[in-house]
Amino acid sequence: xxxxxxxxxxxxxxxxxxxxxxxxxxxxxxxxxxxxxxxxxxxxxxxxxxxxxxxxxxxxxxxxxxxxxxxxxxxxxxxxxxxxxxxxxxxxxxxxxxxxxxxxxxxxxxxxxxxxxxxxxxxxxxxxxxxxxxxxxxxxxxxxxxxxxxxxxxxxxxxxxxxxxxxxxxxxxxxxxxxxxxxxxxxxxxxxxxxxxxxxxxxxxxxxxxxxxxxxxxxxxxxxxxxxxxxxxxxxxxxxxxxxxxxxxxxxxxxxxxxxxxxxxxxxxxxxxxxxxxxxxxxxxxxxxxxxxxxxxxxxxxxxxxxxxxxxxxxxxxxxxxxxxxxxxxxxxxxxxxxxxxxxxxxxxxxxxxxxxxxxxxxxxxxxxxxxxxxxxxxxxxxxxxxxxxxxxxxxxxxxxxxxxxxxxxxxxxxxxxxxxxxxxxxxxxxxxxxxxxxxxxxxxxxxxxxxxxxxxxxxxxxxxxxxxxxxxxxxxxxxxxx
Numbered sequence: 001x002x003x004x005x006x007x008x009x010x011x012x013x014x015x016x017x018x019x020x021x022x023x024x025x026x027x028x029x030x031x032x033x034x035x036x037x038x039x040x041x042x043x044x045x046x047x048x049x050x051x052x053x054x055x056x057x058x059x060x061x062x063x064x065x066x067x068x069x070x071x072x073x074x075x076x077x078x079x080x081x082x083x084x085x086x087x088x089x090x091x092x093x094x095x096x097x098x099x100x101x102x103x104x105x106x107x108x109x110x111x112x113x114x115x116x117x118x119x120x121x122x123x124x125x126x127x128x129x130x131x132x133x134x135x136x137x138x139x140x141x142x143x144x145x146x147x148x149x150x151x152x153x154x155x156x157x158x159x160x161x162x163x164x165x166x167x168x169x170x171x172x173x174x175x176x177x178x179x180x181x182x183x184x185x186x187x188x189x190x191x192x193x194x195x196x197x198x199x200x201x202x203x204x205x206x207x208x209x210x211x212x213x214x215x216x217x218x219x220x221x222x223x224x225x226x227x228x229x230x231x232x233x234x235x236x237x238x239x240x241x242x243x244x245x246x247x248x249x250x251x252x253x254x255x256x257x258x259x260x261x262x263x264x265x266x267x268x269x270x271x272x273x274x275x276x277x278x279x280x281x282x283x284x285x286x287x288x289x290x291x292x293x294x295x296x297x298x299x300x301x302x303x304x305x306x307x308x309x310x311x312x313x314x315x316x317x318x319x320x321x322x323x324x325x326x327x328x329x330x331x332x333x334x335x336x337x338x339x340x341x342x343x344x345x346x347x348x349x350x351x352x353x354x355x356x357x358x359x360x361x362x363x364x365x366x367x368x369x370x371x372x373x374x375x376x377x378x379x380x381x382x383x384x385x386x387x388x389x390x391x392x393x394x395x396x397x398x399x400x401x402x403x404x405x406x407x408x409x410x411x412x413x414x415x416x417x418x419x420x421x422x423x424x425x426x427x428x429x430x431x432x433x434x435x436x437x438x439x440x441x442x443x444x445x446x447x448x449x450x451x452x453x454x455x456x457x458x459x460x461x462x463x464x465x466x467x468x469x470x471x472x473x474x475x476x477x478x479x480x481x482x483x
């Protein structure tokens with residue numbers, strides 16, 4: 001299959017997967033914000049934030065490693081699945097033992113719900129692992145089904161609790177635990193991952209410790225540099241929640257989280273492409289036309305992201321009126337700045353694929369560390385001076401630093417034209433637009449529209465290229481389907 005066509009087809013499958021998940025999440029946000037106080041909403045978001053931190057750390061990032069190694073070494077698929085499942089289950093025990101840690105004030109009362117938190121972590125970690133295994137073994141069509149069922153179950157339970165008037169933090173946990181758990185059962189049964197894991201267990205049991213090393217050690221060597229990377233990435237993107245909670249309060253953290261919901265939708269949309277792009281990048285690694293492939297794809301990606309960021313910044317008051325209810329609506333002016341930080345984060349992910357596809361994961365960790373340090377140092381200082389807007393600014397600076405570092409260093413392993421002559425001015429205009437919305441001087445809304453028009457003009461050649469590629473690949477795909 002043509003590499004662009006394969007990327008397009010895989011993106012469609014992952015689009016269905018994400019659409020099934022995030023459409024329902026889109027419906028859930030106003031339910032949460034209308035049924036919960038800012039403090040309660042902040043605590044539930046803190047729960048998700050900590051889960052996103054713990055998952056790669058205590059699982060040793062095994063879900064990422066198993067995806068890469070099954071694609072590279074299909075003969076040991078069952079062994080990889082068995083090992084990754086065992087490590088994920090063991091991580092649940094580790095999280096259960098970390099109970100006293102969650103009583104720290106910075107977690108905003110999370111320790112009171114420790115048992116529920118452990119169950120939420122377990123369902124999330126297993127669902128993530130099973131999804132990556134499905135991608136690796138070629139069961140991409142199964143992922144939208146499992147995602148849809150898991151999200152629908154979550155939605156049903158949430159509606160049920162809201163309808164009977166008893167939706168609070170415990171009911172929130174119940175809904176987010178049962179949904180992914182049902183998805184895991186589908187992966188294990190319909191996807192036959194349980195059978196593969198059992199076969200892998202039988203194969204591993206027959207091996208001595210020395211015989212197991214050729215399978216286990218390369219897996220860990222690949223995954224270990226990604227563990228501190230995940231920690232530092234979390235620090236660069238989420239540690240501001242801890243500072244906000246500690247310095248301003250859990251209600252302020254809830255407002256910051258609410259403002260981040262709309263940018264996170266863009267992040268989610270990009271994750272659809274990123275999942276498909278990972279598969280294509282891994283398969284194309286080492287081929288002669290790989291640099292031109294990266295250039296063509298990145299040209300389209302940066303154009304699409306910057307245009308979307310500018311457009312949503314213009315429409316942010318309207319989006320906020322739909323998604324943010326009650327006291328959380330006041331957080332909407334932070335949306336454009338958080339959109340910019342997320343945009344640079346997504347572009348950094350693209351450059352990160354250079355390192356994972358070439359098996360050189362070391363600088364991923366170092367670049368993320370620099371961004372994390374910048375965010376950790378700047379956030380408390382900026383919060384002191386500018387409150388929540390200071391936390392937004394710190395996020396922009398830290399994500400921008402990571403993007404620049406990876407854009408420069410990745411050329412050591414794969415040099416491709418990143419189109420900085422269009423990307424750099426577009427990001428600069430997006431920053432000006434975000435400041436206009438935050439400060440709201442006279443005529444800020446018209447100036448915001450002018451900023452978006454300027455980005456359209458700058459990105460017009462890339463936009464035309466993107467549309468021509470989409471039309472060509474769509475015609476090829478439809479032709480294949482009809483023949």
